[in-house]
Amino acid sequence: MAISRKSIGIVGARGHTGAELIRLVARHPALELAYVSSRELDGQRVEEHVEGYRGDLRYSSPAHEELPAQGADIVVLALPNGKASVCVQAFDAAGKDPVIVDLSADYRFDDRWYYGLPELTRHKWRGEKRISNPGCYATAIQLAIAPLKDLLAAPPVCFGVSGYSGAGTTPSDKNDPEQLRDNLMPYSLTGHMHEKEASRHLGLPVEFMPHVAAYFRGLTVTTNLYLSRAVKREDVLARFQQAYAGEKLVCVLDEAPWVSRIAGRHHAEIGGFALSADGKRVVVVSTLDNLLKGAATQAMQNINRAIGVDEYASIPL
Ligand SMILES: NC(=O)C1=CN([C@@H]2O[C@H](COP(=O)(O)OP(=O)(O)OC[C@H]3O[C@@H](n4cnc5c(N)ncnc54)[C@H](OP(=O)(O)O)[C@@H]3O)[C@@H](O)[C@H]2O)C=CC1
Ligand SMILES: CC(=O)N[C@@H](CCC(=O)OP(=O)(O)O)C(=O)O
DSSP states (O other): OOOOOEEEEEETTTSHHHHHHHHHHHTOTTEEEEEEEOSTTTTSBGGGTSTTOOSSOBOBOOOGGGSGGGOOSEEEEOOOTTOHHHHHHHHHHHTOOOEEEEOSSTTTTOTTSEEOOHHHHGGGOOSOSEEEOOOHHHHHHHHHHGGGGGGBSSOOEEEEEEOGGGGOSSOOGGGOHHHHTTOEEEOOTTTOHHHHHHHHHHTSOOEEEEEEESSSSOEEEEEEEEBSSOOOHHHHHHHHHHHTTTOTTEEEOSSOOOGGGTTTOSSEEEEEEEEOTTSOEEEEEEEEOTTIIIIIHHHHHHHHHHHTSOTTTTOOO
16 A cells, blocks of 8 residues: 655754754655755755765755745754744744654743653643654653652752764864863753753753763763652662553663663663662663654654654664
8 A cells, every 4th residue: 555655854954963864764654855954065965964865855955934835744943942933933924834843942841832752741742733852861861760750859960971962063162072082071060951851841850960971972861869768679670660661762771771882772771770778869870862862763753643653663673
């Protein structure tokens, strides 16, 4: 039986996350790329820039007000923070209502948009066509805390380290190999966007201290949780196993996961569950690839849900 394919446009496709999405869309049975935009690569062949992509598509560079006329069923905004609303307004002004998935932080605090962290918010989806994709650290933090929410005696404290692809392609200290060499660079040690985001969506205060390291991709978050009563390690492990039973993109491990093992993989890993002697403090480690489960793969889960196909379509499991 012929599958009716939906068309998808990626705005900001030169970036790291845009390239990952191009690869996922290219292997999708029900999607076809309508356009991929980049001002810098305008006119160039996509296959010259995205390893693994084969096809004739070239980057284009429509202005935001020209986006509605491009005519895609699904639009992914993979732009830096603060750039999404002009695009969204252009669709509204043109009376066009495609599925819009925003990878930036711009709509993560807007209740009119569905916040798509499927393993935690799938049950809240009401057919929304405006989907805000969670932040990479915020995903790892929420997955590590959610199963213990009811036991917390104090705000969880999260120590995070990301590869420098998390800082995007706009040059900064955080993606400068010279500054990162032999270094672990702390930044935004209070009030990081993902601290606010995780706090909002978990419904409890979270404290987060991010760092960036000299490797390219993958992040690890070590979360310290003070509990209101003593627990046994096997009960903590059982809670996580139960919470994520059947989830293809969240693996619960006994031991603490290593970030080196998650680069290029589509799932998140959670493990460690080190317990203090009094049983009232547990340390949980979560890892994921910031460009995949932290961005493009999660976006693909959300797109799949929005178009009514298997949530894992095109995602290598
Ligand atoms: N990197 C990561 O690990 C994660 C990123 N995200 C979010 O996803 C989004 C994209 O991230 P990432 O791929 O890393 O970003 P990049 O910096 O790698 O890419 C940004 C893209 O936006 C375009 N762009 C840059 N500046 C502007 C501008 N002023 N106006 C219009 N287009 C612009 C660039 O193309 P061109 O300049 O050629 O037009 C490029 O295609 C960001 O909002 C980021 O916060 C979310 C989770 C994880
Ligand atoms: C290493 C690094 O800089 N990481 C980014 C997080 C990546 C990200 O994409 O976050 P948003 O989607 O919320 O912008 C940061 O800390 O801002």
